[in-house]
Amino acid sequence: MNSTIECRKCHSKNSINATLCYNCDESLQNYNYYKNDFKVYYKLFSKENMEILEKIPLTDTSYDTILNNIVNINPEITIPAYPTIPVLLKIIKPYVRVQYDSENKHPNFLSFYSFNKIFLNRTTPSNMIPSSIIHELAHHLFNEIIKQTIMHLLNTEKNLYIESFAWYLTLQNKYLEIANEYVSHKVQEYFIPEKFNGYTSLIKILMDNDDLDTKKIETALSFGSSISDDVIFILEHFIKQVNNNMPHISQDNTIGYPIYKFNTQQKIDALYTIIYKTFELFYKNKKDMLPLLDQFNQSYIYYNI
Template sequence: MNDKIYCSCCGVENSINQNYCKDCGEVLHNFKEYETNNEINTIEELFTATHYHQLTDKILRIESYKAIIQNIIETGENEIIYKKKMTPLNRIKAIADAYAKVIYKNRGNTYGEYAYNVICIDKQFDSAIQIATILHELTHHLFNEIIEEILIFLWNVRKTPMLESFIQTMITIPSILLISEYCASSIEKEYLPPEYVSYSSFNSICADLNYDKNIILRAVIIGKSMTESIHQILSTFIDKELEEKIIKEFQINNTKTIAEPICITDIEKSNYILQNVYLMDMIINSYEIMNDKQIYPKIIKNKEYYEKFYEKESA
């Protein structure tokens, strides 16, 4: 059990025995133990002045962000199911299943896709490509999870289909999708042979954005730090032995190379301070953009998809 609690308002570290922040007086809650009845189930409950000011006024400290990542790690540890003599593909699938749901379908020429907590993999491709695709799509899911946990922390609410729908709709904004694609391809870079790492989706979005340097710079700063966080999550489950087996899968299958280098000069170092500033700016800007009556139907439709997902899971 953690012996520290970080205030969701000011980010100050407090003792686990304290009920109120020693600095600002905000009510404290522990990530694992705190149970709230606060829920967001409607558009009216999602877009409120209170939620907006909680985004603009509260501080996401580095310590709070790290605690969020640790919470996501422990969620996976509690959910993962391993079996004896699992292949590298089955082990990667087990990791993904701890966070989302992996299904197999014939999808023509697409390797896979992710939406609504479901990772869809084309079973026509060899095991190495399937591993790469699961890692890529799982990264998209973990990206969503990080954003969602930040909102749960700042808003002091429970996970609901409406909250998940908000995140799912948010990542359709090109500048946000750009970050998610950067993370997904960068995670490939951590685990795959270099000749199989492709930034094609990232490059395509950059082109759609007319290679706007400011948008891309912010995306890479956020993406690089979030990639480190997602890698931290995955490295809890993917040890050196499994890493080596993943590499061998490409050799065994003699998989055709699909590499496409990133279209920009990369940034060498992460910047956690800028990351959190830019990350909160991204969330605030997205909240403002999506608080639009023309976008509400899309959010509601996505909510219905999440509700159907949970209905199937509970059946």
């Protein structure tokens, strides 16, 4: 389910969590959505929902529906175009907003993604901006896949706790961070190979954590590789690959691990298992986990209102 809120000025239909109209930038005065309401939390992690998750597996047809629902978050029919800055800023508005990092929170990064916002460093050269936006947008879409899968399985609308749950899930351990970072680098490399400067943040995670389990790293990379195909599928509705007739060898061979792509069933099983296990963790530790999600809710409120 993806219900929408209508702009009073231009009548465009916006996502339920949007605060500004994607079409005319009018404020949607969507303050109701950005409220911390613990009743919503207890309803989400209820016994009924835990039982639904136990009983209803994720199927490949429902997963296809989920991906198409994400494409349809952008209600405009577009012809895929080359990913220039104006094209990107237009097509991603229904998903995320881009702004400069005026507080200079991460001076060493070209860009970063936080709670449905993409931040660009003021010193990022303009010719690096498109690929930076694509990298951060891929982080957002990986998050969106998690959110939409939970919404689909539990047949529920998006709410702040679902968003915060997805935020927690994608960063809950180093292996998911690795999968998450692989997805973003791979998608960035796919669309603009000539501006790609390597799997840098992924390699940094691997170097900073040399105690990680090799087999688990390989599984994380393989999972990330399968999800990157889905993010590319979503984005190809809007943007075209630059220089797609030039042969390109992926720099993912510099990561130093073999990457086996999962088949569809393995990917869906892995996604379902991660969601199920994480959900179960919250279900079994409801009281202890509430402050953590409340804190993420506060970040969503801070970044979006």
